[in-house]
Amino acid sequence: xxxxxxxxxxxxxxxxxxxxxxxxxxxxxxxxxxxxxxxxxxxxxxxxxxxxxxxxxxxxxxxxxxxxxxxxxxxxxxxxxxxxxxxxxxxxxxxxxxxxxxxxxxxxxxxxxxxxxxxxxxxxxxxxxxxxxxxxxxxxxxxxxxxxxxxxxxxxxxxxxxxxxxxxxxxxxxxxxxxxxxxxxxxxxxxxxxxxxxxxxxxxxxxxxxxxxxxxxxxxxxxxxxxxxxxxxxxxxxxxxxxxxxxxxxxxxxxxxxxxxxxxxxxxxxxxxxxxxxxxxxxxxxxxxxxxxxxxxxxxxxxxxxxxxxxxxxxxxxxxxxxxxxxxxxxxxxxxxxxxxxxxxxxxxxxxxxxxxxxxxxxxxx
Amino acid sequence: xxxxxxxxxxxxxxxxxxxxxxxxxxxxxxxxxxxxxxxxxxxxxxxxxxxxxxxxxxxxxxxxxxxxxxxxxxxxxxxxxxxxxxxxxxxxxxxxxxxxxxxxxxxxxxxxxxxxxxxxxxxxxxxxxxxxxxxxxxxxxxxxxxxxxxxxxxxxxxxxxxxxxxxxxxxxxxxxxxxxxxxxxxxxxxxxxxxxxxxxxxxxxxxxxxxxxxxxxxxxxxxxxxxxxxxxxxxxxxxxxxxxxxxxxxxxxxxxxxxxxxxxxxxxxxxxxxxxxxxxxxxxxxxxxxxxxxxxxxxxxxxxxxxxxxxxxxxxxxxxxxxxxxxxxxxxxxxxxxxxxxxxxxxxxxxxxxxxxxxxxxxxxxxxxxxxxxxxxxxxxxxxxxxxxxxxxxxxxxxxxxxxxxxxxxxxxxxxxxxxxxxxxxxxxxxxxxxxxxxxxxxxxxxxxxxxxxxxxxxxxxxxxxxxxxxxxxxxxxxxxxxxxxxxxxxxxxxxxxxxxxxxxxx
Numbered sequence: 014x015x016x017x018x019x020x021x022x023x024x025x026x027x028x029x030x031x032x033x034x035x036x037x038x039x040x041x042x043x044x045x046x047x048x049x050x051x052x053x054x055x056x057x058x059x060x061x062x063x064x065x066x067x068x069x070x071x072x073x074x075x076x077x078x079x080x081x082x083x084x085x086x087x088x089x090x091x092x093x094x095x096x097x098x099x100x101x102x103x104x105x106x107x108x109x110x111x112x113x114x115x116x117x118x119x120x121x122x123x124x125x126x127x128x129x130x131x132x133x134x135x136x137x138x139x140x141x142x143x144x145x146x147x148x149x150x151x152x153x154x155x156x157x158x159x160x161x162x163x164x165x166x167x168x169x170x171x172x173x174x175x176x177x178x179x180x181x182x183x184x185x186x187x188x189x190x191x192x193x194x195x196x197x198x199x200x201x202x203x204x205x206x207x208x209x210x211x212x213x214x215x216x217x218x219x220x221x222x223x224x225x226x227x228x229x230x231x232x233x234x235x236x237x238x239x240x241x242x243x244x245x246x247x248x249x250x251x252x253x254x255x256x257x258x259x260x261x262x263x264x265x266x267x268x269x270x271x272x273x274x275x276x277x278x279x280x281x282x283x284x285x286x287x288x289x290x291x292x293x294x295x296x297x298x299x300x301x302x303x304x305x306x307x308x309x310x311x312x313x314x315x316x317x318x319x320x321x322x323x324x325x326x327x328x329x330x331x332x333x334x335x336x337x338x339x340x341x342x343x344x345x346x347x348x349x350x351x352x353x354x355x356x357x358x359x360x361x362x363x364x365x366x367x368x369x370x371x372x373x374x375x376x377x378x379x
Numbered sequence: 380x381x382x383x384x385x386x387x388x389x390x391x392x393x394x395x396x397x398x399x400x401x402x403x404x405x406x407x408x409x410x411x412x413x414x415x416x417x418x419x420x421x422x423x424x425x426x427x428x429x430x431x432x433x434x435x436x437x438x439x440x441x442x443x444x445x446x447x448x449x450x451x452x453x454x455x456x457x458x459x460x461x462x463x464x465x466x467x468x469x470x471x472x473x474x475x476x477x478x479x480x481x482x483x484x485x486x487x488x489x490x491x492x493x494x495x496x497x498x499x500x501x502x503x504x505x506x507x508x509x510x511x512x513x514x515x516x517x518x519x520x521x522x523x524x525x526x527x528x529x530x531x532x533x534x535x536x537x538x539x540x541x542x543x544x545x546x547x548x549x550x551x552x553x554x555x556x557x558x559x560x561x562x563x564x565x566x567x568x569x570x571x572x573x574x575x576x577x578x579x580x581x582x583x584x585x586x587x588x589x590x591x592x593x594x595x596x597x598x599x600x601x602x603x604x605x606x607x608x609x610x611x612x613x614x615x616x617x618x619x620x621x622x623x624x625x626x627x628x629x630x631x632x633x634x635x636x637x638x639x640x641x642x643x644x645x646x647x648x649x650x651x652x653x654x655x656x657x658x659x660x661x662x663x664x665x666x667x668x669x670x671x672x673x674x675x676x677x678x679x680x681x682x683x684x685x686x687x688x689x690x691x692x693x694x695x696x697x698x699x700x701x702x703x704x705x706x707x708x709x710x711x712x713x714x715x716x717x718x719x720x721x722x723x724x725x726x727x728x729x730x731x732x733x734x735x736x737x738x739x740x741x742x743x744x745x746x747x748x749x750x751x752x753x754x755x756x757x758x759x760x761x762x763x764x765x766x767x768x769x770x771x772x773x774x775x776x777x778x779x780x781x782x783x784x785x786x787x788x789x790x791x792x793x794x795x796x797x798x799x800x801x802x803x804x805x806x807x808x809x810x811x812x813x814x815x816x817x818x819x820x821x822x823x824x825x826x827x828x829x830x831x832x833x834x835x836x837x838x839x840x841x842x843x844x845x846x847x848x849x850x851x852x853x854x855x856x857x858x859x860x861x862x863x864x865x866x867x868x869x870x871x872x873x874x875x876x877x878x879x880x881x882x883x884x885x886x
Contacts, residue, residue: 228748228756238736247717247749306736
């Protein structure tokens with residue numbers, strides 16, 4: 014039994030989850046001593062409130078982006094366009110609800126405001142069409158990278174810049190306010206915990222099954238480490254890349270819907286702004302190498318939570334929102350230090366001392 | 380033989396071991412002033428390791444180096460440069476976007492007032508350096524605007540000018556040059572030789588050895604085979620020395636092989652008619668049967684690997700056709716080949732074989748999984764049992780199947796890659812240099828494995844630089860020369876005939 018625990022423990026110590034978890038724990042420990050009531054929950058109208066809940070709500074879009082980004086980075090690529098794709102998906106969703114802007118007006122504005130059940134397109138299309146568009150954006154990126162051999166940074170930069178323009182075009186550069194209750198529920202609803210948490214769990218489950226219960230995960234890692242060897246081993250490395258980028262676009266689409274629903278508006282200028290950087294940071298904190306290879310979806314999600322907890326705690330301290338980016342940078346430096354080889358060897362030495370001592374002392378006690 | 384007192388470099392008893400490979404075994408090597416000394420040998424012979432020891436990139440485990448009559452310890456490439464040993468590598472490692480003059484004088488530009496670069500004198504000096512090589516070009520143009528040969532010249536000019544070079548090492552300088560450019564390079568080499576500079580010339584083009592060198596040193600399997608005056612060594616003899624006949628470890632394989640030959644199927648498995656790809660390999664005919672080992676012999680660059688790449692679908696042929704079981708193959712790609720039952724163990728293990736960060740288990744199941752597609756995943760338990768099976772079958776020495784493949788020695792890595800292809804259960808297994816850079820024991824293991832695979836009814840193509848190895852394992856031998864099929868030998872081993880075919884008609 015002891016041996017089993019030790020084995021599981023050493024397996025965990027070798028896994029990618031340790032570093033991001035340690036980082037998250039450090040933040041929580043600091044918060045525990047410095048922010049009164051940080052871990053308190055209040056139940057109001059059958060809904061939980063508290064700082065931890067805030068972290069989950071606001072961290073949800075980043076977690077979803079990070080999962081898509083993880084697969085892209087694992088293939089050795091990068092996707093800078095996720096923020097712009099978020100804007101596109103939110104604009105497409107809003108135009109599906111209320112297309113009056115582009116002249117397809119069917120009901121008068123007062124009617125829309127007074128009827129919170131109204132959507133122009135059927136509700137399921139309101140949710141699926143934007144996701145299809147987002148996935149197409151991802152496919153476009155994947156095509157440029159895998160089949161046209163454009164550097165991922167450059168290839169996705171194209172959509173990063175063009176995407177917001179496309180989003181503006183869709184809504185005629187007008188912010189469309191969301192009056193529909195169901196749509197607004199996605200980003201604001203509660204079933205004890207925020208509804209977005211269920212979406213994150215759903216995306217995680219799908220992504221995990223897709224990568225770990227099929228061979229796709231292994232192929233992504235293999236392509237990221239050595240794409241030529243993978244090609245010789247019979248892996249269609251282009252198609253693997255295409256799938257990774259398409260999934261990343263799809264995730265960005267979901268994140269876009271979430272944010273637009275939360276804000277109850279389509280704002281092509283603001284939705285998803287700079288989120289590509291958060292997503293990349295979350296993946297880095299999660300321990301996936303920027304050069305590709307081994308990845309962990311869960312570690313990336315925890316990485317996103319590390320980022321969000323920093324922001325939430327800083328807001329609790331009263332740091333102005335505009336200065337938070339600087340603090341975020343500090344957290345990134347600390348986490349990267351945790352990954353540095355020198356500090357790792359030091360930590361391993363301490364761990365080795367602890368593990369060799371415990372059985373010995375136990376035997377001595379017997 | 381030149382006068383020994385004229386030697387500028389004398390390396391004695393150099394020994395170097397890398398994990399899993401004895402790269403240099405008690406090697407003696409000397410170079411005299413004013414000679415062009417060719418260094419030849421197949422891949423893995425130890426040429427580059429010897430040069431690395433000489434230029435300070437690697438430290439020898441044993442042995443001494445004398446330079447200009449004095450015992451030296453070459454600590455670093457910089458130290459070697461200080462001594463006057465300059466090296467020009469195969470790939471020109473200069474900056475193509477800088478001008479020729481900048482490339483020549485980068486880091487030591489003449490300055491006025493102590494800081495401002497004086498471009499006038501930079502360009503003047505650059506022109507002067509090039510003039511020593513009888514090269515007259517516009518030094519203010521970017522280096523990239525000139526041909527590879529000219530860039531090579533600039534690299535040589537830089538190598539000569541950085542230090543007061545007494546020894547110039549040229550590592551495969553002609554591999555990307557045209558005939559005319561090569562002649563240009565040789566003219567420069569002869570001129571430098573006339574000035575008393577010793578030149579070490581590494582090449583795998585034997586014509587060039589005879590054209591330009593005074594002496595030739597042959598290396599094989601990390602050992603110094605001999606140093607000869609080029610004019611007194613026949614071409615046949617040189618090739619025999621390079622390819623070698625290792626007496627060690629000869630077992631009853633021939634008998635084994637002959638017994639296996641009874642299993643050779645009458646019908647062909649693969650038939651290539653006039654299959655070829657321009658700029659790669661000239662159209663060739665080839666028939667492969669189940670239960671047969673077909674060896675492909677030839678020197679490096681003779682088109683061996685290109686044949687393998689065509690058969691495996693890495694390259695798409697632009698002429699001829701290939702049939703398998705009588706059906707014409709239209710789709711050429713590794714993935715399609717694997718599903719068809721063709722496997723290739725590629726030549727460059729590091730670049731085309733291993734996936735360094737993945738475990739042994741994952742490396743082994745990779746091709747099998749690729750053959751099964753994305754969605755029918757091989758369960759983790761099944762993966763372990765496959766991996767453990769091959770670890771014991773091929774006696775791969777590792778603590779566990781979870782070890783990353785990059786932590787294994789070269790020989791064990793090669794076994795893992797072999798296991799990957801055996802696990803995919805191919806009908807045709809193409810092995811391109813499967814024994815390169817690995818120890819003798821593992822070599823014998825792999826040779827034996829190939830023969831036993833044929834016994835089981837698989838068809839094997841065995842490509843190797845070592846003629847001996849090809850002869851021992853193969854029922855039939857194809858000889859490649861100058862990127863074309865030169866001839867085919869079957870039945871009784873005709874070693875002399877094969878060597879003649881490898882060397883070409885001139886000998």
